[in-house]
Amino acid sequence: MSTQTLTEAKMSHHDLLKDQVAIVTGSGRGIGLAIAKKLAGAGAAVIITDITQESADSGANEIASSGLKSFSTVCNVTDPESIEKMTSTVMEKYSRIDILVNNAGITKDTLFMRMKLEEWNAVIETNLTSVFKVTQSVIKNMSKANYGRVVNIASVIGLHGNFGQANYAASKAGVIALTKTLAKEYASKNITCNAIAPGFIDTPMTQKLKPEIKDKYLEFIPLKRFGQPEDVAEAAFYFCTGGSYVTGQVIVVDGGMFM
Numbered sequence: 001m002s003t004q005t006l007t008e009a010k011m012s013h014h015d016l017l018k019d020q021v022a023i024v025t026g027s028g029r030g031i032g033l034a035i036a037k038k039l040a041g042a043g044a045a046v047i048i049t050d051i052t053q054e055s056a057d058s059g060a061n062e063i064a065s066s067g068l069k070s071f072s073t074v075c076n077v078t079d080p081e082s083i084e085k086m087t088s089t090v091m092e093k094y095s096r097i098d099i100l101v102n103n104a105g106i107t108k109d110t111l112f113m114r115m116k117l118e119e120w121n122a123v124i125e126t127n128l129t130s131v132f133k134v135t136q137s138v139i140k141n142m143s144k145a146n147y148g149r150v151v152n153i154a155s156v157i158g159l160h161g162n163f164g165q166a167n168y169a170a171s172k173a174g175v176i177a178l179t180k181t182l183a184k185e186y187a188s189k190n191i192t193c194n195a196i197a198p199g200f201i202d203t204p205m206t207q208k209l210k211p212e213i214k215d216k217y218l219e220f221i222p223l224k225r226f227g228q229p230e231d232v233a234e235a236a237f238y239f240c241t242g243g244s245y246v247t248g249q250v251i252v253v254d255g256g257m258f259m
């Protein structure tokens with residue numbers, strides 16, 4: 001490729017999402033932040049949202065430090081009022097929403113026998129019911145515009161289950177089934193809805209695991225490394241920039257752990 005074509009290619013990549021508005025939930029750090037950065041790098045106006053204004057701001061500051069712009073606002077995905085406020089703030093400021101990435105999520109791991117109802121409910125509320133609430137609030141605007149890209153962050157655990165993660169596995173399996181249903185209901189509105197099922201990604205969520213558990217996981221990963229948030233961002237980027245004939249799918253980003 002000549003230098004000029006290379007520069008043109010870089011420029012067009014930079015502009016792929018120009019004029020588009022993207023909301024990423026739980027993007028103060030981790031996978032959400034990496035996705036937000038990737039979308040901002042392609043020219044989208046990215047809304048960093050998180051459970052507190054401080055955590056949203058910290059994501060936005062990191063984006064700013066890499067020379068990109070974003071807008072941060074609070075959105076607690078378990079609180080309907082907070083969600084509605086976020087959506088109306090974004091619509092007032094930008095008048096459109098093209099991309100929604102439902103990323104916010106938590107774990108409360110413990111063996112099934114010991115799992116308390118509160119631990120079950122907290123994970124289902126934050127990981128699954130939130131996707132219902134946030135998407136319902138946002139998708140009506142996409143529907144009116146006859147365009148939208150919804151990307152839900154599920155997990156390989158939602159496909160395969162895992163010791164000590166009954167609540168988490170059920171929530172992520174639910175996210176996958178919800179993704180497929182939305183794909184069917186909104187296809188006529190030119191809205192695609194896909195899910196990403198990451199394997200073991202190096203973020204604060206997994207940094208709290210014991211070293212011996214991490215080593216165990218590594219044994220089963222053919223690519224012999226943990227994933228980085230940027231690996232997941234690549235998949236999200238695909239759904240938002242290409243893949244216009246791809247909907248209702250789950251892309252597994254796990255270094256080959258499950259195949």
Ligand SMILES: NC(=O)c1ccc[n+]([C@@H]2O[C@H](COP(=O)([O-])OP(=O)(O)OC[C@H]3O[C@@H](n4cnc5c(N)ncnc54)[C@H](O)[C@@H]3O)[C@@H](O)[C@H]2O)c1
Nearest residue numbers: 026030031051076077103104105155198200201203204205
């Ligand atoms: N790290 C992994 O190995 C892995 C694997 C598979 C799936 N995932 C999924 O990826 C997503 C991101 O996880 P991560 O690894 O970046 O975790 P993380 O803990 O680093 O980040 C999660 C973010 O979600 C936010 N959040 C939590 N509760 C919230 C709420 N009620 N409202 C708004 N924001 C809230 C947190 O403040 C945090 O910024 C989650 O859905 C997680 O289940 C992670």
